[in-house]
Amino acid sequence: MSNFMPSPTTYALCDANSFYASCEQVFRPDLRGKPVVVLSNNDGCVIAQNKEAKQKLALWMCRPWFEVEREARKHGVTAFSSNYALYADMSNRFIATLRQFSPVVEVYSIDESFLDLTGMQGDLFALGTSIKNTVQQWTGLGIGVGIGHSKTLAKLANHIAKRVEGFDGVCDLSSMPMKQQQQLLENLPVSCVWGVGSRLERKLNKLGVHNAWRLKQADPKRVRDEFGVILERTVRELNGEAWHSVGEDLPDAKQIISSRSFAKRLTDLQELSAAVSFHASNAALRMRAKGLYTSALYVSINNGLHDQAAFFHAGQFLALPSPTNCSIQLTQAALWVLRRIYRPGIYYLKAGVMLSELVSSAGQQQDLFGFSAPTPKSQRLMATLDSINQRYKRGTIKLAAEALGDDWGMRRAFLSPSYTTEWSGLPKAK
DNA sequence: TCTGGGGTCCTAGGACCC
DNA sequence: TCTGGGGTCCTAGGACCC
Numbered sequence: 018m019s020n021f022m023p024s025p026t027t028y029a030l031c032d033a034n035s036f037y038a039s040c041e042q043v044f045r046p047d048l049r050g051k052p053v054v055v056l057s058n059n060d061g062c063v064i065a066q067n068k069e070a071k072q073k074l075a076l077w078m079c080r081p082w083f084e085v086e087r088e089a090r091k092h093g094v095t096a097f098s099s100n101y102a103l104y105a106d107m108s109n110r111f112i113a114t115l116r117q118f119s120p121v122v123e124v125y126s127i128d129e130s131f132l133d134l135t136g137m138q139g140d141l142f143a144l145g146t147s148i149k150n151t152v153q154q155w156t157g158l159g160i161g162v163g164i165g166h167s168k169t170l171a172k173l174a175n176h177i178a179k180r181v182e183g184f185d186g187v188c189d190l191s192s193m194p195m196k197q198q199q200q201l202l203e204n205l206p207v208s209c210v211w212g213v214g215s216r217l218e219r220k221l222n223k224l225g226v227h228n229a230w231r232l233k234q235a236d237p238k239r240v241r242d243e244f245g246v247i248l249e250r251t252v253r254e255l256n257g258e259a260w261h262s263v264g265e266d267l268p269d270a271k272q273i274i275s276s277r278s279f280a281k282r283l284t285d286l287q288e289l290s291a292a293v294s295f296h297a298s299n300a301a302l303r304m305r306a307k308g309l310y311t312s313a314l315y316v317s318i319n320n321g322l323h324d325q326a327a328f329f330h331a332g333q334f335l336a337l338p339s340p341t342n343c344s345i346q347l348t349q350a351a352l353w354v355l356r357r358i359y360r361p362g363i364y365y366l367k368a369g370v371m372l373s374e375l376v377s378s379a380g381q382q383q384d385l386f387g388f389s390a391p392t393p394k395s396q397r398l399m400a401t402l403d404s405i406n407q408r409y410k411r412g413t414i415k416l417a418a419e420a421l422g423d424d425w426g427m428r429r430a431f432l433s434p435s436y437t438t439e440w441s442g443l444p445k446a447k
Numbered sequence: 448t449c450t451g452g453g454g455t456c457c458t459a460g461g462a463c464c465c
Numbered sequence: 466t467c468t469g470g471g472g473t474c475c476t477a478g479g480a481c482c483c
Contacts, residue, residue: 056469059469125464247474272473274471278469
């Protein structure tokens, strides 16, 4: 509890409306005003819906696509497989636009960023409106802007901006009279507050706390005793104390996971090896992008939770003798673990690799078993591999182990072209 | 018969977020 | 047939140490 910042702060939260669906629509003007959904990896579940789709299919978020597809087609819904290359690129444009408005932008997720507006003079509501309009003009994305004295309040303001009648995508709680705030917050279920999920909502309801205003009025010390320090901080943040600051230099990641379900079941060790190799390389690539090294790796394989056969899960940690960022070493280590946990006769659905105990520099010691810290030579090799894959396309160069089976890849039946990241995907002029 | 008390590390599980 | 993937933080309890 040492990081409470006593000086008055003002933060804005900007997030894109139905981000994935909007990205798809930006390049398909013919779909404007029509229902669009985006599916998870493997075309498994609905993970994004635009406004029009929400009206027709209100409760379809996270439902398996195979269950709702017929109904969706009947309503003229267009479905897309996830196209993360496109979303990442649109996200970068969005963030670049936000940087015009504040020197401090904290990227919170692919479609959400906090801006530090502390000390800015003038009408913040007007500033919020300007941010919203500029993003619309420069990227084609619709966004909501919420402003408040803490991150929790900025989040809540954002919720109001997007969902409460009378707000057109911008809400500034920092300058709103308390009377009006009370009216607004009394009409928001307590689960609208950042940090209050379904479990906490149920517990709070039992104690008579049903709306956001009531939670704001709660005694922080009692909340701490009953619920712990996290909710106590939330209550304080609702009252304008900034316990979480907005900053660019986030602490390093603590773990990196790459895992995914297969398009079809695998039983064969060789095919599983291809998948595990991919995840080891993929996780290592993302780790190098953050400038980190790992000294522990975890490999897991499992069949499905919904299977007739009993749920099978196997996973094992391997402590590495010294921190590394080398794809080759990590892939070898991952395959070594895989061979130990693999059991024949199981219809595997998913595999994953987790890198944990991340550190910011390579180890020095050489160990006895031939596993050495990265050499300058291996560092150059990794840098070359990354730059080629970045320049051309991910997966242009990969380790041989990945190529031994290619049956495990994702189903992506409704993939849009990569409009912004590949020449072949550029929209054609009419 | 008496059965301390403080500290650390690790793990599992719970809750939340996008 | 088909049910996402990737993270964080906190707490409690056990093992172990002095």
